[in-house]
Amino acid sequence: MISNKKSEDTLQSPVQFLKAVLGPLPAEETLADYERWWECEGRALSMAQDRAGTPWLQMFDLLGKRIDAVQCAPGYWTMLRKGYREGLVWRAIKENSLITPFQLGYVCAFNDPGLYCPYTVSLATLLALSKYGDEATKSRYVPMLLREDESVWQGATWMTEAGSGSDLGGHVETVARLKGGRWLLTGEKYFTSNAIAELGVVAARPEGAPTGVRGLALFLTPKRRDDGELNFCIRRIKDKIATRSVFTGEIELRDSEAHLLGKPEWGIYLILEVLNCSRVANAMASVALAQRAIADAFSFARHRVAFGKPIIEHPLLRQQFEERKATLKTALALAWECVKVFNEIWRETPPYSEKFHLFRILVHLAKYWTAEFAVQTAKWCMEVHGGIGTLAEFGVERWLREAMILAVWEGPAHRQILDGLEAMERKGAHQLLFEHIASGAEPKELKEMRAHVEAHLVLPTEAKEAGAETLFQALAPFTARALFRKRSDVPRPRDSR
Numbered sequence: 403m404i405s406n407k408k409s410e411d412t413l414q415s416p417v418q419f420l421k422a423v424l425g426p427l428p429a430e431e432t433l434a435d436y437e438r439w440w441e442c443e444g445r446a447l448s449m450a451q452d453r454a455g456t457p458w459l460q461m462f463d464l465l466g467k468r469i470d471a472v473q474c475a476p477g478y479w480t481m482l483r484k485g486y487r488e489g490l491v492w493r494a495i496k497e498n499s500l501i502t503p504f505q506l507g508y509v510c511a512f513n514d515p516g517l518y519c520p521y522t523v524s525l526a527t528l529l530a531l532s533k534y535g536d537e538a539t540k541s542r543y544v545p546m547l548l549r550e551d552e553s554v555w556q557g558a559t560w561m562t563e564a565g566s567g568s569d570l571g572g573h574v575e576t577v578a579r580l581k582g583g584r585w586l587l588t589g590e591k592y593f594t595s596n597a598i599a600e601l602g603v604v605a606a607r608p609e610g611a612p613t614g615v616r617g618l619a620l621f622l623t624p625k626r627r628d629d630g631e632l633n634f635c636i637r638r639i640k641d642k643i644a645t646r647s648v649f650t651g652e653i654e655l656r657d658s659e660a661h662l663l664g665k666p667e668w669g670i671y672l673i674l675e676v677l678n679c680s681r682v683a684n685a686m687a688s689v690a691l692a693q694r695a696i697a698d699a700f701s702f703a704r705h706r707v708a709f710g711k712p713i714i715e716h717p718l719l720r721q722q723f724e725e726r727k728a729t730l731k732t733a734l735a736l737a738w739e740c741v742k743v744f745n746e747i748w749r750e751t752p753p754y755s756e757k758f759h760l761f762r763i764l765v766h767l768a769k770y771w772t773a774e775f776a777v778q779t780a781k782w783c784m785e786v787h788g789g790i791g792t793l794a795e796f797g798v799e800r801w802l803r804e805a806m807i808l809a810v811w812e813g814p815a816h817r818q819i820l821d822g823l824e825a826m827e828r829k830g831a832h833q834l835l836f837e838h839i840a841s842g843a844e845p846k847e848l849k850e851m852r853a854h855v856e857a858h859l860v861l862p863t864e865a866k867e868a869g870a871e872t873l874f875q876a877l878a879p880f881t882a883r884a885l886f887r888k889r890s891d892v893p894r895p896r897d898s899r
C-alpha cells in the first residue's frame with residue numbers, strides 16, 4: 403500500500419517520474435525549480451493562453467510600416483522566456499549535452515505540450531546551424547540562439563507546404579535563386595510554427611535542381627534583412643484546436659535572403675535531421691502528456707464516489723489505471739532511449755554510422771507509438787472524468803486536443819511507419835535494434851519478433867506497406883518493454899524455451 407501511494411505521488415511530478423524511471427538526474431535541482439515554477443505560476447499562464455485562443459497578428463505599425471508582430475497577453479512572454487532562461491536550448495551547446503534540455507522539455511510538456519514547440523524548433527535550428535553553417539553565418543547567429551536572457555533569438559523549422567506535408571519531394575515549391583553570390587527564396591509555407599522566430603530553417607529547391615526530395619536544400623532565413631527590413635511576411639496566425647502556446651502561421655517568402663546550410667545535395671538528409679530532432683521532443687512530450695492525463699485521472703478518481711466507494715477502488719477502473727501506468731514507464735524508456743542515442747550521434751554528417759540508423763528506427767517507433775498512446779490516454783482521462791471531462795471549464799479536454807496535434811505534426815503515423823520500414827530495408831536498422839535491446843528482451847520473444855519483421859520485409863511491396871502498421875503496433879511496445887527492462891534491471895521473464 404505504501405509503495406502504491408509512493409508511485410501515485412510520483413505520477414503527479416514529472417521530475418520524480420523521470421527519476422523513478424531513468425535513475426539520478428544530473429540537473430535535478432534545476433528541474434525541480436522549473437517544476438515548482440510551473441505549479442506556482444506557469445500553469446495559470448498556460449491555461450490563460452489556451453483559453454485566449456488565437457493571438458492577434460499586428461501587421462502594421464502606426465505609420466503603416468509592415469511589422470508582423472504577434473500581440474498576446476504579457477503572461478505568454480513570461481512563460482516562454484522562463485524556459486529559455488532555464489536552458490532548454492543554450493545548455494545543449496554550453497554543456498555539450500542534450501540530456502538536461504530534453505528533461506526540462508519533459509517538465510514543460512507535462513504542463514504545456516505546445517510551449518515545448520518553440521524550444522524544440524529553436525534547438526533544431528541551433529543544431530543544424532552549428533553543424534552545417536559556414537563560419538561567418540555561425541559566428542553571426544549561433545550566439546543569438548545561445549543567449550540566456552530576454553534578448554535570446556528563437557528558431558523555427560519550416561519544411562512542409564500546402565500540397566502535402568507528407569510528400570515533401572512532390573510539394574515543396576519554394577524556389578532558391580543564387581543572385582550576386584546571395585541566396586534568395588520565394589514561396590509560401592502553409593504551416594509555420596513559431597512564426598515569430600528571428601531565424602527559420604527552410605526547405606527550398608535551388609533553381610535547376612532535380613525534382614523529388616533529392617533536389618531539396620536547407621537554408622537559414624533570418625526574419626530581418628541586413629538593412630533591417632522584414633525578410634519575410636506572416637500572412638496570418640492559424641486558429642488551432644490546441645498548442646496555442648506556439649504561434650503557427652503562414653509565411654510568405656519573396657526574394658527572402660537566406661544562407662545555405664551544408665552542401666545542396668545533402669538537403670534531404672539535413673531536413674530529416676531537423677525533423678528527427680523534433681520527433682524526439684515530440685515523443686518526450688507525448689509521454690509527459692500521458693503522464694499528466696493519468697495523474698489528473700487518478701486525482702479525480704480517488705475522490706469521485708460511485709456505488710459507495712471512490713471510483714478508483716472499482717476493480718475495472720483500477721486495472722485500467724495500473725495498465726496505463728505500466729505502459730507509461732515503458733513509453734518513457736523508449737522516448738528516453740531516443741534522447742540518449744541522439745545525444746551520441748547528433749554531430750554526425752553524411753555518410754552516417756550504424757548508430758545513426760539505429761537512432762532512425764528508434765525515433766520512428768517512438769514518435770508513432772508515444773503519440774498514439776498520448777491520444778488514447780487523454781481520451782481515457784476524459785472518460786474517467788465522465789461528463790465533466792468534456793467541459794472546457796475543467797481543462798481535462800485540453801489534453802486530448804493537445805495530443806491530437808502531437809500525433810500529426812512532425813509527420814503523422816504513416817510517415818513514421820513508412821520511413822521506419824525504409825530504414826529497416828535499406829540500412830538493416832531492425833538488426834541494429836534487436837542487438838541493442840537484446841539484453842532486455844526475453845530470448846524466445848526476441849527470436850519471434852525478429853522472424854516476424856524479417857517475414858514482413860520480404861512481402862510484395864503493396865502487402866508490405868499495407869500491413870506495416872500492424873508490424874509497428876507489435877514492434878514499438880515490444881521495444882519499449884525491452885528498453886524498460888534493460889534500463890531498470892528488472893529481471894527478464896524466464897526464457898520459456
Ligand SMILES: Cc1cc2nc3c(=O)[nH]c(=O)nc-3n(C[C@H](O)[C@H](O)[C@H](O)COP(=O)(O)OP(=O)(O)OC[C@H]3O[C@@H](n4cnc5c(N)ncnc54)[C@H](O)[C@@H]3O)c2cc1C
Binds near residue numbers: 561595
Ligand atoms: C499545428 C501544426 C503546426 C505545424 N507546424 C509546422 C512547421 O512548423 N513546419 C512544418 O514544416 N510543418 C508544420 N506542420 C505541418 C505538418 O508537419 C503536416 O501537417 C504533416 O506533416 C502532415 O502533412 P499534411 O497536413 O499536408 O497532410 P498530408 O500529407 O496531405 O496527409 C493527409 C493524410 O494522408 C495520409 N497519408 C499521406 N501519404 C500517405 C501514404 N503514403 N500512406 C498512407 N497514408 C498517407 C497522412 O497520414 C494523413 O493522414 C504543422 C502542422 C500542424 C497541425
